[in-house]
Amino acid sequence: MARIQTVTLISDLDQSVTADETVAFALDGRHLEIDLSAGQAGLLRELLSPYVAAGRRASNGHSKGAAKRARTTDAAGNAAVRTWAKANGYPGLADRGRIPGKILEAYAAAH
DSSP: OOOOOOOOOBOTTTSSSBOOEEEEEEETTEEEEEEEOHHHHHHHHHHHHHHHHHOOOOOTTOOHHHHHSOOOOSHHHHHHHHHHHHHTTOTTOOSSSOOOHHHHHHHHHHO
């Protein structure tokens, strides 16, 4: 015996229309999904577009504590942290590679 099952997504926003897509977004550290009609999804994107345009991509794996740390991604920034760390008694910091979080936090606090 064959059986066909149909799943119908209903808009999470108002439950009055069929949802056409699931939209994923994140806010305040919460990663969320919402089922919306095409019109609702378009409106959401339109309303958020100025914020998306002004925002920047977050680094992977940032927790609230890690987000407070100073992160540098450019060679000049890393060099400045390394120079400061060596001048302020943080021995053993390599000239290349990951800068330990405690050094980044201390650097951020000093600046």
